[in-house]
Amino acid sequence: DAGVTQSPTHLIKTRGQHVTLRCSPISGHKSVSWYQQVLGQGPQFIFQYYEKEERGRGNFPDRFSARQFPNYSSELNVNALLLGDSALYLCASSHQQGSTYNEQFFGPGTRLTVL
Amino acid sequence: AQSVTQLDSQVPVFEEAPVELRCNYSSSVSVYLFWYVQYPNQGLQLLLKYLSGSTLVESINGFEAEFNKSQTSFHLRKPSVHISDTAEYFCAVSSSGSARQLTFGSGTQLTVLP
Numbered sequence: 001d002a003g004v005t006q007s008p009t010h011l012i013k014t015r016g017q018h019v020t021l022r023c024s025p026i027s028g029h030k031s032v033s034w035y036q037q038v039l040g041q042g043p044q045f046i047f048q049y050y051e052k053e054e055r056g057r058g059n060f061p062d063r064f065s066a067r068q069f070p071n072y073s074s075e076l077n078v079n080a081l082l083l084g085d086s087a088l089y090l091c092a093s094s095h096q097q098g099s100t101y102n103e104q105f106f107g108p109g110t111r112l113t114v115l
Numbered sequence: 116a117q118s119v120t121q122l123d124s125q126v127p128v129f130e131e132a133p134v135e136l137r138c139n140y141s142s143s144v145s146v147y148l149f150w151y152v153q154y155p156n157q158g159l160q161l162l163l164k165y166l167s168g169s170t171l172v173e174s175i176n177g178f179e180a181e182f183n184k185s186q187t188s189f190h191l192r193k194p195s196v197h198i199s200d201t202a203e204y205f206c207a208v209s210s211s212g213s214a215r216q217l218t219f220g221s222g223t224q225l226t227v228l229p
Contacts, residue, residue, distance in 0.1 A: 004158075033215060042119075042205050042219030043159070056216050090158055096215060101147060101166050104217065106158035 002026070004093050004107035012113045013081050021076040021110045025093030031055075032074040033104060034066060035090040043090055049074055050096050078112075086114045117142040117208050121220035128196055129228050136191040136223045138206035148189040149207040149217065150180055159205065165189065176200075201227045 005024045013019050025032050031050040035043035048056035049068035063079045072093075078085055088111050092104040122137040140146065147166050151159040163174040170182040180191045189206060206220040 031215065033217075035217075035219075040221075042121075042207075042221050043217070045216050045218070048215050058216075092159075094215065101164075102215070103161060103164075104215070106151075106160070108156075108158045 004091055004105055006089075006091050006107040006110050008110060009108070010111045010113075012115065014115050015081055015083060017081050017114075018077065018079050019081060019112060021078075021089050021091075021112070023074045023076070023091030023093075023107060025072050025074070025091075026105055029093035029095055029105070030072050031094045031096035031102070032068055032072065033092045033094075034074070034076050035092065036060075037088040037090055037109070038084075039087070046076070081114045083114050086112060088112075117146065117210065117218045119206050119208050119218055119220035121206055121223050123223050124221065125224045125226070127226045127228060130198055131195045133194050134192065134196050134200075134225065136204050136206075136225065138189045138191065138220060140187050140189065140206070140208045142187075142208060142210065144210045146208045146210055148180075148182055149209075150178070150189075150191050151205045151207060151219075153203040153205065153222075155202075162191075162204070196225070196227045198227050198229065201225060 033048040034046040037043040045058040047066045052068045066076045068074045088109040090109045091107045094102040094104045118141045120139045128134045149164045150162040165182045173179045207217045
């Protein structure tokens with residue numbers, strides 16, 4: 001079975017540009033979360049979506065937005081890129097059924113470099 | 116709010132020696148605790164987790180971690196490491212009431228030397 005897939009794997013942008021990152025969850029998973037991992041740091045939670053609705057948001061500026069599609073895939077959008085947005089962006093999917101624990105499975109990430 | 120502190124950013128150890136990677140957390144509510152491993156240029160893989168029950172949890176590749184509520188710790192240990200254990204290890208926490216948002220520590224780079 002395919003795991004979580006993300007595209008593109010690498011991306012280079014310049015300051016002020018806009019970027020869209022894509023994530024396909026594991027088949028049957030309805031929840032997608034996004035994390036930002038700056039070099040040398042642990043991942044930081046950005047968003048969580050379930051059934052196309054935002055269910056959680058981390059401490060990130062409004063330049064960051066996301067959405068989830070009917071097939072449960074997701075896009076992360078970042079506007080007006082800053083040098084500090086350079087990071088590995090990780091997507092994770094889970095079943096999220098009820099309030100019990102659901103393991104999050106991570107994709108390989110998209111490496112964004114802002115010049 | 117929750118936070119995770121990994122006390123060592125880098126841990127070098129010789130092959131077949133024991134290792135302990137330290138993790139302390141802060142939370143005002145009940146938590147789930149996790150250790151993830153990240154190999155170079157890869158995403159995160161769940162190594163082991165504590166949800167409830169026995170405070171000692173084990174992974175299939177010989178790692179174990181013990182949840183200590185009084186010390187708010189979840190240290191990771193392995194009695195004998197291999198070269199292939201070289202990786203970045205992240206401790207993470209989530210509240211047991213909403214187990215979807217993970218709060219990660221800053222990571223510990225474990226380097227196993229021959």
